[in-house]
Amino acid sequence: MEPLALYYHPESLEHDTGPHPERVDRIRAITQVLNAEGLTRVSPFREPPPATLEQVTRVHQTGYVASVERLARQGGGALDVDTVVSSGSYRAALRAAGGAIAAATAVSRSEARRAFSLARPPGHHARPSMAMGFCLFNNVAIAACEAQAALGVGRVAIVDLDVHHGNGTQESFYEDGGVLFASTHQYPFYPGSGGINELGAGAGRGTTLNLPLPAGCGDAEYLTALDRAVVPKLERFRPELLLISLGFDAHWADPLAMMQVSIGGYVAMVERLASLADALCQGRLALVLEGGYNLEALAYGVLALGRALRGEPWSDPFGPAPTRPPLANVDRILDLTRELHGL
Numbered sequence: 001m002e003p004l005a006l007y008y009h010p011e012s013l014e015h016d017t018g019p020h021p022e023r024v025d026r027i028r029a030i031t032q033v034l035n036a037e038g039l040t041r042v043s044p045f046r047e048p049p050p051a052t053l054e055q056v057t058r059v060h061q062t063g064y065v066a067s068v069e070r071l072a073r074q075g076g077g078a079l080d081v082d083t084v085v086s087s088g089s090y091r092a093a094l095r096a097a098g099g100a101i102a103a104a105t106a107v108s109r110s111e112a113r114r115a116f117s118l119a120r121p122p123g124h125h126a127r128p129s130m131a132m133g134f135c136l137f138n139n140v141a142i143a144a145c146e147a148q149a150a151l152g153v154g155r156v157a158i159v160d161l162d163v164h165h166g167n168g169t170q171e172s173f174y175e176d177g178g179v180l181f182a183s184t185h186q187y188p189f190y191p192g193s194g195g196i197n198e199l200g201a202g203a204g205r206g207t208t209l210n211l212p213l214p215a216g217c218g219d220a221e222y223l224t225a226l227d228r229a230v231v232p233k234l235e236r237f238r239p240e241l242l243l244i245s246l247g248f249d250a251h252w253a254d255p256l257a258m259m260q261v262s263i264g265g266y267v268a269m270v271e272r273l274a275s276l277a278d279a280l281c282q283g284r285l286a287l288v289l290e291g292g293y294n295l296e297a298l299a300y301g302v303l304a305l306g307r308a309l310r311g312e313p314w315s316d317p318f319g320p321a322p323t324r325p326p327l328a329n330v331d332r333i334l335d336l337t338r339e340l341h342g343l
């Protein structure tokens, strides 16, 4: 079995957002660093097929998907204040969803031990009926549905480490007890959702877990949040597949958010979750890229994670946050979360 399958397709570059934080250069920076540092010599990029309409419409309304296709065909335009479509965006979005599906498939079929889809546009804000927050199709949600519909996987857990709340993913599974959604995010912050009391509804009540963290949290707070809330929740849920929405925008150098996580902190979090996947679901762990807007932190973060997932030495060229504020107090949030979820 391959230790790590990396998915990338050049169509990611055809989603042309112009002068925008979520830009073509993000993926260029990642591919340049992974190639220069030799990670792609040992884990060569695999090109995923595009997602099919059947796969995409398990999450998204048919009319919405058609509207993205139409707008791209007409040359592009804006779908909301910060989400734009270019002529190549529909192709890129289908390929990004396809990358997440391919990553989930590789680990579910034991072709690879871990997998990571490096694609854009990102997905976790995309709602079933509309684009939002740089996202067109919800790649990780589409992958979770594919795993259940076509790969023989039952319970799927999605852990969202992007600094923003994955509102689109939460909405996709809010009443679905078969998919656990757990998110750490800066709060209050864009997109405004992700409060502690958003727990899921109906059959999905209790399978949404939100950890709204104050600005300024770093490695220690994030790891505590994982250990005290996410890990016990996952142990109880017993997923058969673990997906991570991996945004690097909680990094201290990120220009959009105000968290203090280091690359080493990201590696530590993913290693925690990887050990959990080993214990709970035969190691089936797939990562799907979301945000991350400091190009070097993003690229070297992906490199470090790739090496760590292969079980090899990694490094954090940025180190910890240079001006670390005092530890944020997350005890109350974690106590409340544990109480709400009966942990």
Ligand SMILES: [Zn+2]
Pocket: 162, 163, 164, 247, 249, 290, 291, 292
């Ligand atoms: Zn984000």
